[in-house]
Amino acid sequence: MASVSVRIAGANGDGIESSGALLIEAAAKNGLHVFGYRGYQSIVGGGHVWYQVRIGDSDLHSHGRGIDILVALNQDAILHQKNSLNNNSIVIYDPSKVNVDALDTSKSRAVKLPMLDIAMEVSGNPIIRNVVAIGAVLKFIGMDIGEFDEIIKTRFGKKGDKVVDGNIQAAARGYNYEGVETACKLSGDGKHRYVLDGNVALSYGAYAAGCKFYAAYPMTPASGIMTWFASNESKGVFFKQAEDEISAINMTIGASVAGVRAMCGTSGGGFSLMVEALGLSGMLEAPIVVVNSQRTGPSTGFPTKTEQADLLFAMHASQGEFPRIVVAPSSVKESFRIGAEALNLAERYQVPVIILMDQYLSECVDSVEQFDLDKVSIDRGKIVKASNGTGKFKRYELTGDGISPRAFPGTKGLEHIAPSDEHNEYGELMSDMLAGLDESIEMRKKMHEKRMKKIDTMLKNETVFVPKVINEGAEYFFVTFGSTTGSAIEATEILKGKGRSFGVVSFEYIMPLDKERTLKLLEGKKLIDVEANYTRQLAQVIKQSTGIEIKDSILRYDGEAFTGDEIAERALLLTN
Amino acid sequence: MANNINYTSGAKPVWCPGCGDYGVFAGLNSALTQLGIDKEKVLIVSGIGCSSAMPHVFSTYGIHSLHGRLIPVATGAKLANDDLTVIGVGGDGDGYGIGVGHLIHAARRNVDMTYIVIDNQIYGLTTGQASPTSLLGAKTKSTPLGSIETPENPVGVALAAGASYVARGFAGDPVHLAGLIKEGILHKGFAIIDVLSNCVTFNNLNTGDWYKQRVYKIEEGYDPTDMSKAVEKALEAERSNWSKIPIGLFYKKERPTYSEQDITLKKGPLVNQPDPTKQQVLEALDDLR
Ligand SMILES: Cc1ncc(C[n+]2csc(CCOP(=O)(O)OP(=O)(O)O)c2C)c(N)n1
């Protein structure tokens, strides 16, 4: 496998994001695999930002460690990025703006490219300098420029021939500039892949599974889901920006009781505000999906950086006991699947499902060949559509599997109340005049057991509540969850190159957990815990549910995402 | 216009004998009966408090939600199914205290629902603490020396926030109240009805008699479309040092509801809209390559 990591770095407002997107599109259109990750800060103007685009000839699981080609748009780019440059790296810089004296010439080769001058010459527009740089990058990685011209035509066609010509010329000048030579040749397979981030994949999955209602209050890094729903109302979905996250989740519950598939999303701060209503969903047995895209905490933390430290919080948020599902998609592709699956599970078991994303997964861009649309089914669970005329409807009927029939407002003869107070089978209160009387003590016990029974039922009926094992038979296994799975897989590939045998045990569905099957999977394996938090939250969960204590850990809580190389290096230290 | 639908459940109310909540029960029941809306199309959403037990005395659909959260729950339900008649019922603590943030936005948003706030100027269910509308000097469990916070003016808040139907009723006059609720339900948009109500057990300042001596019906000829007049009226109670409390319709303005303006909801109730086909999903995915 070959891959090149290109990092475009400069100031906020330099057009870094659109340049990265352009490069990603160019590579994807050439049938290459791409993986993009943006480094940015929680400010709108100024600051140092970068976009790393990794391009490879086979599946990529992370943005890669270090930089092979740096496009330095300003002096800060040299200052902040020089330590991340790999051996044999290339630094493309504009001599009129950037001085490269600080570079370690034994590691990196500096290539002069007067981007600004060329941009002014061909178009009179300074921002086009980025396109000059991209032209050069395409040459370095051995890509054809012809395809790129087509991309420019479709992207800028609306702006007129002059803009298109300027861009095409800018790219060509960069491509052909002296000293710009192909350094490696990546060849694509000609396949057209979807290019998207985790938030968008999740949104598409939910849409495909009939999610009609999304409510949210803006919060990085979950806002991408909001943007998707807000800009796709023409597809028959509805988005409501709420006044706060308390409102967002309560609206979602209202919509769910009224009969639509409903989801809300936020990051940890907003999730904290949603906690009380999570229990309301549990008590009303109103199915909802709540996305928490984790960022570095506590409190406001690093709004634009990643972490996996809300796992235990998500599992235990809200008072009392009620069944819930907690799932952390392991990649962009799986975010689509889980976006769809979560809605089915929520409705089948009438529980809240919490999808734990994280900043890295939410915002990293991956190329995906195809989503498994045939696996997207819509199962709305036990719904009664008409009354059979036999008296009052038992919305909370005590059933063997714990799942009671639902009926939506508007259905004649099935009128009932969905109450947050403890109630009997009809939804009538047990909490006021009856509390403490024998009748209510008995009913409370039965009703609570009915709700909790749904955990056994889902464990019995579903196959998803066990981790996935990759490389069964390996000597060591990285135990991890969510987005860190990708980097762990990459680490196993790197370690294989060094003659070491590693596999991955990836937890997607973490609550509930099929304890017996999980124990069987883990027993006797040499395990190394890899997670992006300080307190080894996944390891704690594993210990609690299987008794297995994982001794070795590779942890990170500096806000940056794991890369495969880093995990591999640290694993070597642990296992030598 | 009475019809033969029975909107009541027959459940024994939980309220203390003499509680104003009975008056609101009567008023709402009468309004529903006068309108004759199909029972299964009515959804009553409440928060938490004595007053929030309201859905249980009705035989319509209901959600008894969280303290202060009935507005977003009701909003979500109405946005999901525009065919429903959604009625919110809660207390003054529920709506003007913990949930007041939602009130402002519901008023701006103009979702077509009717919100009845049973305003007894006390926290009933938690046994008698000061509420946001407790008067200055009111001695309650949480203000044993008398309240020192200026009471909220809910009618003023609703007007300022842009509510398109603002009224005040009195639990001691269920017939008058029924009229206000009925008009509120018929109004296309967010209708709020503040209902002065007595808590016989914990509020011995604002008693039934206290209200009776002070409330008066807004005079004939008052123009409820005039915002300046509405603001004047909203200030009257506190300006008169609570000697004259107007009840009736303060303000009403026709403007498009939220659902009428949203491109998805315009097409009809969300619950009835089809799920995407595989082909539609594939086409949607094409945006990505
Ligand atoms: C989050 C939360 N905080 C506090 C409570 C306790 N609580 C229940 S009802 C209530 C106030 C009741 O007063 P009001 O809303 O005016 O209704 P009333 O009982 O007077 O009808 C409070 C504080 C609660 N249920 N939830």
Ligand code: SF4
């Ligand atoms: S405590 Fe007050 S508000 Fe509650 S039921 Fe009794 S009288 Fe009514």
